[in-house]
Amino acid sequence: MKDTDPINAQYLLDLNLTEEMTLEQAEWLISISRFVELQDGEHLADPGDKIEHTHIILEGMLEVYNSVGGQFLLMARYEKGGVTGLLPYSRMTHVQGKARAEGYTRLMLLPKSCFPEMAKRAPALIQRLVEIMLDRTRDSTRTEQQREKMISLGKISAGFAHELNNPASAINRAATTLKDAFDKAVETLEKTGESGLNKDAWYRLRVLLDEIDHGEKEDLSVLERSDEEDRLEDLFEDWGIENSYAMADELVEMGLKAEDVDLLAGEANKEALPEAIGLLTQLATLQATIKEVKNASVKISDLIASVKSYSHMDRSPEMELMNIEEGINHTLTILSNQLHEKDIQLDLQYDKSLPKLKVYVSELNQVWTNLLDNAVDAMEPGGRIIIETTDKGEFIHVNIKDEGRGIAPEIRSKIFDPFFTTKNTGAQGLGLDIALRIVRLHKGDITVESRKGETCFTVCLPKEIKT
Incomplete structure (x- = not known):
């Protein structure tokens, strides 16, 4: 990567980053920016690098790769006029993946130090950059959620093949x-x-x-x-x-x-x-x-019936009335190979009087999968998992208790954070984050209590979801 000559203001306006940008604003942005060029295959950033600039693609293409399961996979391509890198109000401090040029590429690098002044001089651009950040966050969350589902599906497929065999x-x-x-x-x-x-x-x-x-x-x-x-x-x-x-x-x-x-x-x-x-x-x-x-x-x-119900195959993606116990049982069937491998004992304490809830079936099954998978992982062979459903008035509580090693007090506040994990198996650290997002989509919440030998995750779901 080497520095190159600045562009003129009209070139920046023609990129149409925002329709409200004026010639004066463009000239100011050019005056505070750095301009660089990359040859084909050259890296702009690598994992762990400090991130201090917004990257605007002037020519060529920039490819971004993230590490998934120990290998780098292509996540996005940014062509002329595309924006990546650090964006206003982002909490990102270091690069998580790789960014490399596809063919000859020129970029304009806006320093993060200019964001406060940009809010005054070019508020429309700040607004546009924030919109890009929100879109990127939604896309990233959606992609990671799908990837987490695929990881779960991989585990399920192995167990399912074993059970069918x-x-x-x-x-x-x-x-x-x-x-x-x-x-x-x-x-x-x-x-x-x-x-x-x-x-x-x-x-x-x-x-x-x-x-x-x-x-x-x-x-x-x-x-x-x-x-x-x-x-x-x-x-x-x-x-x-x-x-x-x-x-x-x-x-x-x-x-x-x-x-x-x-x-x-x-x-x-x-x-x-x-x-x-x-x-x-x-x-x-x-x-x-x-x-x-x-x-x-x-x-x-x-x-086969359990897999169809678990994945909600051939069914509408809309919310449907479902017995919570039924969804948990289908998930246990899907995870039966993992349970058998560790000789895990199940203690099911269901309240048979609970009403059906209107839920997103496959998404809620993903919650049970993530919580149960963590419970199995935390326990030694021969342990016990207790699953209890109770009526709490306007809410239903589902308690999933394990006899595992417990969650250390110093990390308890971090377990629902995206990408936080204590596993050394290539896990992305999204299981609990996704579970919490799904439960909050249902207007509920997840809480946890833990000590050595007993951890209890409580999923709280309202009997009626008020939209």
Whole structure:
């Protein structure tokens, strides 16, 4: 970057920074400014540099890059007449990204020291620069909010893929088991046709299958299970059944006991008992596998439904009536992989009498995501999260408590500030800032209380939003 000759006043007026600018104002601005030129690829500023000028693009193009997740991404391009750098009333002190020339570029640098005098000499220009700053802030906030959503979506996608993989794998395994069990059942049916099972024996088989499918399975200790297997194995050996240990193990696993199976001996011919037990085992395996396939497919459907509700897919972006509990539950489903990885226990204390609230559904789900993600991150494996909803008259409170490390008193006042973070994972430090903005959009607020071993974020939402 090197200094270059000033421009004339008419050139500045032709940039049309503001229609109210006079020739006299233009001449004054030129007299206090510095003029520089950059060659293609040359940097005007780098992260950490002090920022002391407003940059007006006279020729060429200036590209601005910000660091995202450890790499620099293009955020904006400023062509002839564009304005960037420090603007009036901005609190920026240092450059956060990079600014580089795209092709040969000339700039006019207005020093920040001129802002007070500019307010007197060229108030219309000050007003225009403030408008540019507000537009830039809104665009930056919108972009960062979308980026934070994409970061959350990345975490969610990983967990969602993991959660979908489990039932999908279960269906694949079950399909293989179904085929094997079906082939064995056909073979056994052929044999029972030869040895003969009477009507009463078939009825007893159906009763046992129904008990396996719908009965309450007793939770046995290791010793109790071993005793049941021994009793069944002895029974099968008396009946001359081969592979008695494996059959006993399978039927006890399904919830049957020796006395249940012994009822078959009174209904079936002794010669048919081995085939009857084999058929019972195979049909019970088929039955259990069919149930596994059904449960896995239901799990996939529930996950997809949760994602659609969480993201508000195929729905209007307008405010809608929604049960707060429903939104939290969908978010917990989406985050289930993170919860499982750390073996986090959930204690849900919902007030079932709460009315529905009119909210921006996907935005509010983003609040629960950011708060819960922070809670999981703050805890050691095996911790507990308590989610409590309560009626507070004109408001509803949602408390999200974790048993984590707590928030140090010296940083508690900063946690809602944009870009403030204690994480070392490339986080942008926007999660709580975005959560607070969304809750305030709903005319509510977020407060926090914290000590070592317990942090509680309280989201306060009005039952009726007064616009």
